[in-house]
Amino acid sequence: MDRRSLIKHAGIAGVLAAGAAPAVHAQAAIRWRLASSFPKALDTIYGAAEVFAKKVGEMSGGKFSVSVHPGGELMPAFGVVDGVQEGTVECAHTAPYYFFGKDDTFALDCAIPFGLNSRQMTAWMYEGNGMKLMREFYEGYNIVNFPMGNTGAQMGxxxxxxxxxxxxxxxxxxxxxxxxxxxxxxxxxxxxxxxxxxxxxxxxxxxxxxxxxxxxxxxxxxxxxxxxxxxxxxxxxxxGPQLSLYINNKAYAALSPENKAIVECAAAIAHTTMQAKYDALxxxxxxxxxxxxxxxxxxxxxxxxxxxxxxxxxxxxxxxxNAKWKKIYDDYSAFRKDQNLWFRFTEAQFDRYMQSASL
Incomplete structure (x- = not known):
């Protein structure tokens, strides 16, 4: 008798007795709150958190939900680091350089004057030492960080x-x-x-x-x-200012490997979506x-x-x-030097020509 027939004719009791029941893992629903540093009216920058929440829900089949709250609703716009650090909320979406008053090193996770452009910043975070170095820094604030958005070069x-x-x-x-x-x-x-x-x-x-x-x-x-x-x-x-998703380290550690992967992927989707919207609009x-x-x-x-x-x-x-700043900035500046050498021959030359050409 095949498995389907066994289940149909023997009933659950018979299946259990035969040791043929499929593994069933009851998983409690996860409900997180995300505090944004931005007003809801800014659909691009605030919207990245909504993209993240939507993708988490879709990838988890609705078992993992994230509610998004604009700046001032749960806590002040500039209070989100304290909120995540203390576990008042599970996560936040913000511009790290807002918190340079706590430590100048925060700015390196976002933008500094004459720093990396958006592509270079993403490269440093994902393929350079950026993520590793910033994760070490954020341990002191009970935070696990993910890149989650970039505006591209801004106006003055x-x-x-x-x-x-x-x-x-x-x-x-x-x-x-x-x-x-x-x-x-x-x-x-x-x-x-x-x-x-x-x-x-x-x-x-x-x-x-x-x-x-x-x-x-x-x-x-x-x-x-x-x-x-x-x-x-x-x-x-x-x-190339980068926005970040901040997650309380205990809340993150409590996630299953599957849900950690969902968070990582949803943040990456939101990361690329934000700049795509800015460049289009x-x-x-x-x-x-x-x-x-x-x-x-x-x-x-x-x-x-x-x-x-x-x-x-x-x-x-x-x-x-500041030893924390120096450790990260030394790596950041070396990466910037190599990136600018490369972009000088490729992106910059191509862009200059295209912007002067009559299309």
Whole structure:
């Protein structure tokens, strides 16, 4: 008698007696909460967490669910590291450089001025030593990290007045994300760390003189062009800012190998989806902004040169004081050097030609 016939005719009791029952593993449903650092209105950057949650649910057949909560709903936008570290929530989605005040090393998991571009950052994390080194660092915060999104190179922000020289940076009150504020300070600017959902009001009221966020698509949604007409490029402090999924180490350790693989794969899908959306949506938004009167301007070379020089000096200074930073930055900077040598002959040359060609 074959197995199907045995089950049909003998019933469960007979099957058990015959020792022919298939293995049944009852697995309790998993319910996680994810705290985002971003407002729900930003469908690209906030949306990466929703992509992650959707894929976790699909790959687990609904047995593993993740609810996504915008900044301020479960905890402050900048409170997610503490929330994950303490186990208040199982996971969070954020920009690591927001937390440079805890340790400058956080910024290396996101972006530093004149750092890696998005492709180089992904290469360092997945095929270089980035993931290993950052995992070692995050052990001190009870966090397991995964790359989960990248915006690509960003714009340099919105300014009430034009930036014609270094003198225009003096006293400039600018909302600028995390670590880049250190460099702005050396140039005479006054950095402000303000969550995305609060920037427009600050710019409108004149509490700040300028702001950077991401790029045309998000910036247009936030309406910055209505109160600051000058849009500068490039965002020298964010050549390839990576977002991260932070998971409480105990919550992660409690997962089965299958569910750990689901988390890893879902984060990777969200990682690529975010930049794909930005690259697809930014061109149209930029055209609309220009049509509405926005002036798109390059930073003066003197500003770029001063920012670069001061950034390199800052990294040297931090390396002399922070062993955790130095260990990771030494590897990061060596990887950056080799990547720029390679990109110089391939990506950069190809891009320059294509952007000058008449299509």
């Amino acid at each position: 922000g919105w300014y009430r007045k034009e930036i014609k020289s270094l003198a225009d940076i003096q006293g400039l009150k600018m909302r600028i994300g995390g670590f880049a504020g250190k460099v702005l300070t050396t140039m005479g600017g006054v950095p402000q760390n303000i969550p995305g959902g609060e920037i427009y009001q600050a710019l409108e009221k004149g509490t700040i003189d300028a702001t950077e966020w991401v790029g045309p698509y998000d910036d247009q949604k936030l309406g910055f062009n209505k109160v600051a007409p000058n849009y500068y490029y490039p965002g020298w402090w964010e050549g 930014n061109p149209g938004a930029l055209k609309q902004l220009v049509a509405s009167g926005t002036k798109v301007l390059p930073f003066p070379k003197a500003v770029m040169d001063a920012a670069f020089k001061n950034s390199m000096a800052l990294y040297s200074d931090i390396s002399s004081k």
